[in-house]
Amino acid sequence: MALKYNDIKPLLRSERHSSKWVGIIGLTIGLVLLLLAVQMFTNIQSLLREEAPKQSRGxxxxxxxxxxxxxxxxxxxxxxxxxxxxxxxxxxxxxxxxxxxxxxxxxxxxxxxxxxxxxxxxxxxxxxxxxxxxxxxxxxxxxxxxxxxxxxxxxxxxxxxxxxxxxxxxxxxxxxxxxxxxxxxxxxxxxxxxxxxxxxxxxxxxxxxxxxxxxxxxxxxxxxxxxxxxxxxxxxxxxxxxxxxxxxxxxxxxxxxxKVRFGRIKGVLQSTVGALGVFGLLVVLLALILFAFYLQLTISNSRDNIHLLLLIGYSPGWLAKSFTFSYFPLYVTITFISLIIVSVIQFMLSTMEFTHTALSPFLSAPAWITVGVLIILILYLNTRMVRKEILKLT
Amino acid sequence: MELTINNVHPQYIADTGHSEIWGRTLSMMSPHHLHVIAPSGSGKTSFIHFVYGVRTDYSGTILIDGKDISKMGFEEKALLRQKRISIIFQDLKLFPGQTALENIEIKRKLSPFHDRDTITRMATQLGIADKLSQKTVTCSYGEQQRIAIIRALMQPFELLLLDEPFSHLDEDNRMKAMELIYEECEKRKAMMLLADLKKLSFLESEKSLRL
Known part of the structure; x- marks a missing residue:
């Protein structure tokens, strides 16, 4: 029988949930903006490529x-x-x-x-x-x-x-x-x-x-x-x-x-979308900091229990990983909601007349990669931070 | 397992001259039992904590199979506490908000030596079967002591550390608890290191040292 996080979950709880909810909302908004920027960037590439002259085999x-x-x-x-x-x-x-x-x-x-x-x-x-x-x-x-x-x-x-x-x-x-x-x-x-x-x-x-x-x-x-x-x-x-x-x-x-007039337009559009991406990234970062505070607060509130768990033989690494990964479903939900929002926007854009059906109704590979990288990064950074906090209690 | 205590002096006790443990070298092997006797304030709990690797404010070395416990990493110590050393703390260290059963299960699931039914059997043997679903904060100290004993016996171990484990038990319950502990040590061929205020009547035949 494998040890499960649920067995010790009641011992790790925070009384304050406001920062958690602000973090969740912030992360969703930030992720939507970031994904939108990445998707728009790809859209511009694909739209202007359609207008590119004398194209052959890429x-x-x-x-x-x-x-x-x-x-x-x-x-x-x-x-x-x-x-x-x-x-x-x-x-x-x-x-x-x-x-x-x-x-x-x-x-x-x-x-x-x-x-x-x-x-x-x-x-x-x-x-x-x-x-x-x-x-x-x-x-x-x-x-x-x-x-x-x-x-x-x-x-x-x-x-x-x-x-x-x-x-x-x-x-x-x-x-x-x-x-x-x-x-x-x-x-x-x-x-x-x-x-x-x-x-x-x-x-x-x-x-x-x-x-x-x-x-x-x-x-x-x-x-x-x-x-x-x-x-x-x-x-x-x-x-x-x-x-x-x-x-x-x-x-x-x-x-x-x-033949290359789109190059100028592309430059301006890419800068605008880039700015949107930077803004989205900042919102994501702020939300993650807030989320990290929430995790720290939870650890701080549960420090007696964590100390006791470590004393009876629980591994700090296992505790940090389990605690961080217990939020994985939440991250997945946030990502899922963000993906749905951006997918709907992309679908609507692809049906608009000015795109000349040059846009795919689906999200681009860079958008998916951004989401994947972000989730891995969140889990990695949070596990490191939580482990550091837990080790302070040993 | 071999436990070697080598010239250990707590940093905060100036005079350890008459001790048979502080400043001496002694070695224990499975399945030896050692009874450490000392009055309050002479460092029994410190000694147990030194051996368990919780505290390192001492000079000298404590070796487990030749390895200095004070130099072990967090994960290595965790593994040691899961598989090789179990403890009954003097202050019990139970989760007050959890029931007796939850407290024991938290330990048992970490590295199960017994199945869940054994908890009920042991609790019945120690007379606390009806307390298993009760939050430990509402249990008497004597009941909590018996919960802590059962918890310590749920894992595999080669060394069992006991720090005044029967201080709040009457003679009858002490006997029952001791019988259970002996039985479990026997099953594992484990060492036992028991610290108490005075030599307990049922441990007359055991080797004892003054701290």
């Missing part, structure tokens, strides 16, 4: 160029190896890929289907950074066909302006069947290619050709081996991370502000 891809100001206008604003090293060192950036541009002239005509002819800017980037990678997006010297990945934004733009210019609108499917005649010329000569659009990219606003083709053109036609980097694509965990935005601003790198 990463955001941003196109970085150098800010053009009155001071650097007219100068070479391409990226240097130092710029690349600086971007690579920033721990908020997972990966960096330079975008190379054509140093030769590229002119396209679409034959009879689309009666136009235009100079083109061509760019190439590491295939790993493309959101679409058709198997035929490859080129080797001697190949007469050049595959192109076209920006879907450009296609959209074209379709907006095409009717006013008397040009036919084209669908994403049709565009791949258009034969483009590509004339590439530089100081070292001219060469004609057939080109076709093999894919549309949502991520990079450009006309992309395989890296091999651009390298070949720049060296063989333009005689340029310097590999000018016009812009950089960065792979980041969170495009709205205020620290990342600050780093880019500080180094005069330009990104589309529209």
């Amino acid at each position: 990463f955001d891809y941003l196109s970085v160029s150098k800010s053009i100001t009155n001071d650097n206008m007219g100068k070479d604003n391409s990226f240097t190896p130092n710029d690349l090293a600086l971007l690579n060192q920033e721990h908020k950036i997972t990966q960096v890929a330079p975008v190379y541009s054509n140093q030769f002239r590229a002119m396209a005509t679409a034959g009879d289907v689309l009666p136009f002819s235009t100079d083109l800017f061509l760019e190439s980037v590491n295939s790993a950074f493309l959101d679409t990678l058709p198997t035929n997006f490859d080129w080797h010297p001697g190949q007469s066909e050049v595959p192109i990945i076209f920006s879907s934004d450009f296609l959209e733009m074209y379709n907006v302006f095409a009717p006013s210019q008397g040009l036919p609108q084209v669908s994403a499917k049709t565009i791949s069947s258009i034969n483009i005649f590509l004339q590439c010329s530089g100081v070292r000569g001219t060469q004609n290619f057939k080109a076709s659009i093999v894919g549309l990219s949502d991520r990079i606003n450009s006309i992309l050709v395989p890296e091999n083709f651009l390298k070949w053109g720049n060296t063989q036609l333009a005689g340029d081996t310097s590999a000018r980097i016009s812009r950089i694509i960065i792979k980041v965990k969170d495009a709205n991370d205020p620290k990342l935005l600050h780093f880019l601003d500080e180094n005069n790198y330009h990104i589309n502000k529209d």
